[in-house]
Amino acid sequence: MKKIINDPNEVVQEMTKGMAVAHSEQLHQLPGTTVIARNDAPNENKVGIVSGGGSGHEPAHAGYVGKGMLDAAVAGEVFTSPTPDQILEAIKAVDGGAGVFLIVKNYTGDVLNFEMAAELAEAEDIRVEKVVVNDDVAVDDVSSRRGIAGTILVHKIAGAKAEQGGSLEDVKSTAEKVIENVRSMGMALKPCTVPAAGVPSFELAENEMEIGIGIHGESGIERKDISTADDIAKELTDKILGDFDFSGSDTAVMVNGLGSTPDMELYIVSNKVQAILTDNGIYVDKTFVGEYMTSLEMAGCSVTLLKLDDELKQLLNEPSNAMAFQG
Numbered sequence: 001m002k003k004i005i006n007d008p009n010e011v012v013q014e015m016t017k018g019m020a021v022a023h024s025e026q027l028h029q030l031p032g033t034t035v036i037a038r039n040d041a042p043n044e045n046k047v048g049i050v051s052g053g054g055s056g057h058e059p060a061h062a063g064y065v066g067k068g069m070l071d072a073a074v075a076g077e078v079f080t081s082p083t084p085d086q087i088l089e090a091i092k093a094v095d096g097g098a099g100v101f102l103i104v105k106n107y108t109g110d111v112l113n114f115e116m117a118a119e120l121a122e123a124e125d126i127r128v129e130k131v132v133v134n135d136d137v138a139v140d141d142v143s144s145r146r147g148i149a150g151t152i153l154v155h156k157i158a159g160a161k162a163e164q165g166g167s168l169e170d171v172k173s174t175a176e177k178v179i180e181n182v183r184s185m186g187m188a189l190k191p192c193t194v195p196a197a198g199v200p201s202f203e204l205a206e207n208e209m210e211i212g213i214g215i216h217g218e219s220g221i222e223r224k225d226i227s228t229a230d231d232i233a234k235e236l237t238d239k240i241l242g243d244f245d246f247s248g249s250d251t252a253v254m255v256n257g258l259g260s261t262p263d264m265e266l267y268i269v270s271n272k273v274q275a276i277l278t279d280n281g282i283y284v285d286k287t288f289v290g291e292y293m294t295s296l297e298m299a300g301c302s303v304t305l306l307k308l309d310d311e312l313k314q315l316l317n318e319p320s321n322a323m324a325f326q327g
Contacts, residue, residue, distance in 0.1 A: 008195040036062040037072040048094030063324030069159035081109030087117035099127035099168035105147025138212030150182040160318035186302030233272035254304035
C-alpha cells in the first residue's frame with residue numbers, strides 16, 4: 001500500500017520531530033529520544049502524567065500531551081513498545097517532586113518496559129505509580145484484555161485530577177475507577193499495513209469484516225459478511241452491555257475511528273449507539289466522535305462506554321489544551 005513517507009525505518013523519528021516543530025508553542029522533543037513533553041514540565045505542584053506505546057495509533061499518545069492531560073508521551077517504533085530507557089527519560093523530564101503516574105496499555109511489551117522504567121526511576125528516588133488499561137471486551141479473559149480507545153478517557157480524567165493538584169495516590173485511585181468502569185469493542189473493514197513490512201496485517205475479502213480486532217493489526221475474534229452500520233453498532237454495543245452493567249447510569253460514549261473511516265460513518269454508528277443506550281435506560285452525558293486511537297490506515301471503528309459518577313463527570317469536563325483533545 002502506498003504511503004507518504006521517506007524511509008520506512010525512520011517514520012517515528014521524523015514524525016516526532018515534525019510534531020514538536022508544528023506545536024512548538026506548547027511541546028518539545030527530548031533530545032536523542034522520541035519523547036514529546038510539555039514545555040511547562042516539570043511542575044513541582046502537580047503529579048507528572050506519562051503514557052506511550054507503539055506508534056501507529058496517532059493522535060495517541062503524543063496528541064494528548066498538554067494541560068489537563070499528559071505531561072509526556074513516549075513513542076515506540078510502529079506497534080512496538082518504547083524501550084525502558086526512553087520511558088525513564090520521560091519520567092525524569094516530568095518529575096517535579098510530587099511523583100509520576102504511568103498509564104500503560106495491557107500489552108506484554110508495554111507492561112514489562114514501563115515496569116522496568118518505573119524501577120529505574122525509583123532507584124533515582126522518583127516516586128512512581130501506574131495503572132494498566134484493559135478495556136477491550138473482545139477478549140474473555142479479563143487479565144488478557146487489551147488496552148484500546150478507553151485509554152484516552154483514562155488520560156483525560158487522570159490528567160485533570162493531577163492538574164487539580166491531586167496527590168499521586170489520588171490520581172491512581174481515580175484512574176483505577178475509570179478502568180473499572182470503562183469497556184470497549186472494535187471492528188475492521190480493512191486491515192492496516194506496517195510501513196517496514198509493506199504487506200497487510202491480515203486479509204479480508206471485499207464482503208467481509210472482522211469483529212473484535214486489536215489496535216496492532218491483530219485479526220479479531222470473528223469474521224463475517226459486512227452488515228449495516230446499525231447492525232455493527234448493535235453488535236459492538238451489545239457485547240459491551242453484556243460484559244458490564246451500565247443500566248440506569250450516566251455514561252460517556254466514544255465512537256472511535258481506526259484510521260481511514262470518514263466522520264460521516266462514525267456519526268451514523270454513534271446515532272445507533274445512542275438509540276440503543278436510550279432504549280436500555282442509559283443516559284448519555286458526553287459523546288466523543290472521531291479518531292482518538294487509530295491503527296495506521298485501518299478502516300473500522302470501536303465503541304467505548306464509561307460509566308460516570310459525579311467525580312468522573314466533573315473531571316471529564318475539565319479543560320484541556322492537548323492538540324487532539326481540546327475543550
